[in-house]
Amino acid sequence: MEPIHLTTERLLLRPFTSSDVPAVHAACQDPDIPRYTSVPSPYTPEDARAFVEGKCPDGWRDDSMYTFGLFSREDGRLIGSMCLVRLAELRAPERQAELGYWTAKEGRGRGYTVEAAREVIRWAFEDLGVERLEWYAEAGNEGSRAVALKAGFRMEGTMRSKIVYNGTRRDAWIGSLLPSDLGRPTHTPYLPFPERG
16 A cells, blocks of 8 residues: 555654664653563664564555655654554455554643544545454553543453563453444444343
């Protein structure tokens, strides 16, 4: 897919460019980002360059990962990164993907990531035909969970031993979001399991 730009009231969501390497490198010095994501630690300028100039454009080109840099429309500063992954599952009948994100320390607690997530979710449902979005994070990552909940995800439970971090397997929380949760139609009918009272 050709990379696209999305906008919200306060943000420009766009593909990273080479000029963003220093900002990505600086943001990923915050220990919480490699602690709760797949970002390497220590995070070097070469890691940032490989991500911005390699992994991100490759993902758009081969439809494996659609990554957006989140930038303030007011002053252009980097707020974070957001992506859709597991795009092989976008093909019928699965039509699902996973939403991932990190937020620069200075951008946390202001609703930026929720704002960006709502726009990426809209794009995924309306333009890509996604019928199930998943989110997961290490159990205990309250910040990521709060964003997911505010964006509309419903928590489904805990996946045991899902994430490997520093040689230890950790549990993960998982949530999902369906178009119907937001009053949107889907191509494939959904037959939920009846809840017992």
